[in-house]
Structure formats: C-alpha cells, structure tokens
Amino acid sequence: MSKKKSPRQIAANAMSRLRRDSSLITGNRSPTHPLSRVELLAGGEFVGWDARIDAQIRLSALPVGELSPRCRQAVQAAIGDPVAKRLRRARAILFEESVSEATDPEVARECGRVDELLAFNLAALGCRHASAEICAAALDRWSNLLSTGMHGEAYLVLRTAVVWSGDAAFDRVDAPYHPEPNYARLSQLDLDPARMSEFAQAVSDSVAQLHATDDVLRGGAGIAAPQDGGLALDFPDEPGPPAPAVEPPEPQAGRTLVVVPSLGHLATPTKYAQERRDSPRAEFEKIAGRGLPLLPAPDPQAFVEEGSAAAPWLRPVFEVLAQDLVGAPYAWLRPTVLVSPPGTGKTATVRAVSKLLGLPLRLYSAAGASDGSFGGTSRQWGTGRASIPLQTILQEEVATVAIGIDEIEKSSLDRRNGSLADTLLPFLERENAKHIFDLYIETGVNLSPITYLATANGVAGIPEALRDRLRILEVPSPGIEHLPVVAANLLSEIRADRGLDAAWLPDLDGDELDLVGRHWRGRSLRPLRRLVETVLAGRDRLAPRH
The missing domain is CATH 3.40.50.300 (P-loop containing nucleotide triphosphate hydrolases)
Incomplete structure (x- = not known):
C-alpha cells in the first residue's frame, strides 16, 4: 500500500503539474476567443497574443444597438482604433452604463463585465492604474484560493500579481506596444522558494509570539501579567528547521447545517394536506x-487513487478536483x-x-x-x-x-x-x-x-x-491501452442491467479483448459498448445447450 501523502506533498504536486501545463486553469495558450476574468487572473492569454485585437473582439460582442448613443459612439471608436486613450474612455462610459437605472438589466450586466475585463487590455497597453487594479484583484483571489486549499491555482494567481505589480510602477501608454505572449513573461518570473519559506516561517513565529503573549497576559503558566502593559517574547534570530507539514483537522463528527429555517410564515396545513403532503x-x-x-470529505489522496484505479485516463481530472478536498470540513x-x-x-x-x-x-x-x-x-x-x-x-x-x-x-x-x-x-x-x-x-x-x-x-x-x-x-478520452479497464467497467454495468453476477457473466478473456481491440481505437465509449455486447451475444449463441 502506498504511503499517504501529506497536504504539503499534494499541494507541491498540484503546483508542479500546473507549472508544466496550466491550460486547465488559464485556458489555451493561443485562444481563439477572449478568456474569462478567472483565466486572465491566472495568467491567460489575449486572442492573437495582442491586447488590441482582444479588446476589439470583446467590444464587438456588446449589444451595440441597445447602448445609449454616447456609449455606442465610445465603443465604436475604441473598436476602430483600440489605443489606450480610447479604451479608457470606452471603459469609463461602459461603467456608467452598467450602473444607470435607464439601462436594460441584461445590457447593464454585459457592460459591467466588459468594463471589468478591459482592465487587462489596458494594463497590457501600459496603463499603470489598470495594472494596479489587476494586481489587487489577483492578490484577493490568491487569498481566497489559499483559504480553500487550491495551492496550484493560487501559485499561478500570485505570479500574475507580482508581474502586474511591477507594471503598476510606471505609466507606459505613450511607449510603442509590442504584442507578445503573456506566458513568456510569467515563466521568467522566479518566485524564490527559500525567501518565501523564510517569510512564511516568520509569519508562523509571529503568530506563536502573539499566542504566547496572550497566555502571559492572562496569567498563563503561573506568570503574573506585567503592570506596564509592555511585553516582548523573542524567538531565535536564525531560522530553525522547516516546520513539519500540518495534517488537516479531522472533520467534526455530526456536523450539521440548517438548510430550511422555520416555516411559521406559511399557513398551517389541513389534516388532509398533512396526510398527503400537498402543501x-x-x-x-x-x-x-x-x-x-x-x-465528511474523503481523503484527497484516496479520492485520486480510487478514482484513477477505475479510470486511469481520468487521473488528471481527479487530481484537480482533489485540491478542493484538502482540509475541507x-x-x-x-x-x-x-x-x-x-x-x-x-x-x-x-x-x-x-x-x-x-x-x-x-x-x-x-x-x-x-x-x-x-x-x-x-x-x-x-x-x-x-x-x-x-x-x-x-x-x-x-x-x-x-x-x-x-x-x-x-x-x-x-x-x-x-x-x-x-x-x-x-x-x-x-x-x-x-x-x-x-x-x-x-x-x-x-x-x-x-x-x-x-x-x-x-x-x-x-x-x-x-x-x-x-x-x-x-476530460481526457480513454485510449486503446485502457481497453482492459474500460471493458471491465462496461461488463460491470451490463451485469447490473441484467441482474447477473460475475459467475454468470465473466469479464472478456484475452481473445475477446483482441477481437474488440481490432475494431475500437479509443475515445468514444458508445461504439465500444456495442462491440462488447456483440461479443456477449456471440457467447450466448455458441454456449452449449443442455
């Protein structure tokens, strides 16, 4: 039996996978349509790797005919010439349109969404204020991802925040714009793990200091609280060995949630309605x-291993989903x-x-x-x-x-x-x-x-x-190399459908698998099931009659 992995190991594996290929989170590296805010915050790309082309496509998707004349004019001007000045103006008017009571609610939502996303295009064109806005949004998302144990995506978002924070120092809207892939900048960023570890250990020590201070102020450990209100508890200057990985707390037994509050505001049902439950x-x-x-949440590693044993081609999917289960209550x-x-x-x-x-x-x-x-x-x-x-x-x-x-x-x-x-x-x-x-x-x-x-x-x-x-x-598709596992899964389903057990309907043998493999080349499971059922029908025809 393999050793159970610690949350630290699971998080490290998740980061390593996403650093090799982040497309599950950031979208395609060469997108054909503008990406969502979540994908861009994680380091997603612009269409054609060009912030201007991307902005034109975003703005062209707006319901221009339903915008106010002033907003329509600003949007069309920005589509025609997507420079920073025009995009800034279009964005400002889109925001006004999104909060105006005169705007149709659906149109207002779309204006607000595009206003929010244009910050990325403006930042790429050198706008320092847009860069600072993205940096703040990325740090906020990073904090939320850490709190839910999604360390892989948190790493990508933190990297984005650091890159855009550098751009927020200077305004470069007057400098020539040269389109380039965003991932090239991100991949060059080196988040020094040694310094980050040192910082994290310092944060941990500071928390320990505060707890120790509180204990003394409460008279803990037989120590009288100081009269002057001052207290300093020093820790060693040199960092000690890395802190061991902390296992997540066990979920509380019997944890519950009230989903539906009291229904006292509803009329008391009649006896007839009570019996039939039709109120x-x-x-x-x-x-x-x-x-x-x-x-309770299952163990993340067990979740991955059990799921991958039944469907090995889905292991990347199970690993991404398992991140949500780390430390989950x-x-x-x-x-x-x-x-x-x-x-x-x-x-x-x-x-x-x-x-x-x-x-x-x-x-x-x-x-x-x-x-x-x-x-x-x-x-x-x-x-x-x-x-x-x-x-x-x-x-x-x-x-x-x-x-x-x-x-x-x-x-x-x-x-x-x-x-x-x-x-x-x-x-x-x-x-x-x-x-x-x-x-x-x-x-x-x-x-x-x-x-x-x-x-x-x-x-x-x-x-x-x-x-x-x-x-x-x-979702990856199964390949021909997965045929034995997939066929065994299909046989289990067929047994359940027919009410039979393995003694009456055994798995396919080697010759039968070879026969099926000649006609199935992976991907879709529907033709595979038809092939398996054909083999089973052949079994029935050739079975001896007594």
Whole structure:
C-alpha cells in the first residue's frame, strides 16, 4: 500500500503539474476567443497574443444597438482604433452604463463585465492604474484560493500579481506596444522558494509570539501579567528547521447545517394536506429548522487513487478536483464543467465523482431545457415546486448533495419563460447560495454546501456569465491501452442491467479483448459498448445447450 501523502506533498504536486501545463486553469495558450476574468487572473492569454485585437473582439460582442448613443459612439471608436486613450474612455462610459437605472438589466450586466475585463487590455497597453487594479484583484483571489486549499491555482494567481505589480510602477501608454505572449513573461518570473519559506516561517513565529503573549497576559503558566502593559517574547534570530507539514483537522463528527429555517410564515396545513403532503409547509416541515448532516470529505489522496484505479485516463481530472478536498470540513467541490467530445463518458465521470465523494446525486438534463424551473416555481400558478437542489435535499435529508447538469451547453437561451443559464447563476456562487430565496416555500434557504458538476461537448454554447462561474476541465478520452479497464467497467454495468453476477457473466478473456481491440481505437465509449455486447451475444449463441 502506498504511503499517504501529506497536504504539503499534494499541494507541491498540484503546483508542479500546473507549472508544466496550466491550460486547465488559464485556458489555451493561443485562444481563439477572449478568456474569462478567472483565466486572465491566472495568467491567460489575449486572442492573437495582442491586447488590441482582444479588446476589439470583446467590444464587438456588446449589444451595440441597445447602448445609449454616447456609449455606442465610445465603443465604436475604441473598436476602430483600440489605443489606450480610447479604451479608457470606452471603459469609463461602459461603467456608467452598467450602473444607470435607464439601462436594460441584461445590457447593464454585459457592460459591467466588459468594463471589468478591459482592465487587462489596458494594463497590457501600459496603463499603470489598470495594472494596479489587476494586481489587487489577483492578490484577493490568491487569498481566497489559499483559504480553500487550491495551492496550484493560487501559485499561478500570485505570479500574475507580482508581474502586474511591477507594471503598476510606471505609466507606459505613450511607449510603442509590442504584442507578445503573456506566458513568456510569467515563466521568467522566479518566485524564490527559500525567501518565501523564510517569510512564511516568520509569519508562523509571529503568530506563536502573539499566542504566547496572550497566555502571559492572562496569567498563563503561573506568570503574573506585567503592570506596564509592555511585553516582548523573542524567538531565535536564525531560522530553525522547516516546520513539519500540518495534517488537516479531522472533520467534526455530526456536523450539521440548517438548510430550511422555520416555516411559521406559511399557513398551517389541513389534516388532509398533512396526510398527503400537498402543501409547502406539510412537504418541508420534516427538515424545517432541523440541522441536516454535512457529509465528511474523503481523503484527497484516496479520492485520486480510487478514482484513477477505475479510470486511469481520468487521473488528471481527479487530481484537480482533489485540491478542493484538502482540509475541507465537508464534501464539496467547486462548480465544475467537464468538457470532452460526445460519448467519452462524461456523465459516467460525474457519477463516479459523486460516489467517491459519498454524495447523493441528482442528474438534471439541460438539453432542450427552455425555462427557469430548475430554480423552482411559485405557488401563484396552478402548481408549484421547490428548486431541484432543495428537492434533492428533502429527499436525501442531508445538506450535502451533488447536482449533475448534463449537456449544459444545449439548454435554450430563450428567456420568455426564464432560462436555465440565468437561473443557475446565484446557485453557483457560495455567498449568494447561502440565502437563495425559494419561490415555493417563500423563504431564504442555505444551499451553499451543494456540489455542481456539469457536462458539455464544448464551451461555445455556454453563456459567458455562466462560464465565468464554472471551473472548466477538459476530460481526457480513454485510449486503446485502457481497453482492459474500460471493458471491465462496461461488463460491470451490463451485469447490473441484467441482474447477473460475475459467475454468470465473466469479464472478456484475452481473445475477446483482441477481437474488440481490432475494431475500437479509443475515445468514444458508445461504439465500444456495442462491440462488447456483440461479443456477449456471440457467447450466448455458441454456449452449449443442455
């Protein structure tokens, strides 16, 4: 059995992988469309490695016809000649448009988003104020990533902050602009690990000093507190040996969360309604005001090893997801979309991840969804129901569940009855999810511990606002070298479908695997399943009859 890795080792492995290839976080090194804010903060590139071309594409995507004449003029001028002066003006007016009560809310949101992203283009063109803005945003994100144990991405974001902080010292908008890939600058940056370790140890010592001071001031260890209020506890000047890796605290046993508060504001159900549970209060009273279990997080290393044993080609995916579990108080992953071509097992991966997390799973098909009913429906209509996540919590009676959103890019963008993409936005942000107002029970509920895992064949059909809230993971496809493992997995599924055990339906033998391998070259699992079923049918025909 392999030795369990410490959180420090897991973090080091994550950093090493992302330093070799950061595309899972930063997007393609040669993007064909402008990247999101999250990708840019981690060191993502401009389209064509040119901040001007990137800005033109961003501005051209705005609904120009719906902008005010003043804003439209500024945007069109910046598209025609994307120099720093014009981009500054366009950005300032876009901000005004985004906060104006006269602007359509959807247009206002889009103006605000582009205003925020143009800071990166301006910084590249030499604007010191934009560089300082990005540096501050990167440091804020770095702090948040550290608090959630995502050390790999935290490293990338800290590197971005350091690079842009240097640019914030001088304004270079009048200097000639020479397009170049951003990763070239980032890769040249050497974050001296020895000095960073020394600094971290000094921070640790300072915390220890404060705790020791507090103990003395409280009279701890039999020492009388000083009368003059002054106290200094010195530590050795020379740094000692590196501090050992600290294991994360064990999750608190029996940790719970009240998802639904008291429902006293709703009418008391009649006896008939109580028996049939056909009123909101009767339906939800069994979890109202009650602390529901927060299921514990699995060990990150065990999560990776167990998942990789069943699907070795998915090891990079499991390793990225495992970063969320380091030191986590309960099982939870950041909202994530798994992207790969059709038939490569994305939905099966969602099921596998949920099983490894120990979370109940509700799969929701987004293909063709043309309304916002995912978020629940009001009782002012003929029928009403709670949101999909809240229904799942009610059924499972736990606060931590997984919601799988299948083929998220295929949902309708028609907003006449609401849209799935718009409805999902508050659910995917933890601060907003703590106070989601449920239309059915007419009160705020806490849905922050829910894990959202989506699948997509590509990200092009996912609206930018939704894409910005999702971690995008490219899912590798299985190759011919994985045939024995994949075939064994498919046989397990077929046994479950037919209600048989391995004695009646054994795994494929060597000849059968060779036969299947001649007709399958990897990637899609659907033709592989048909091949395996054909081999099994041949078994049935050739089996002796008694």
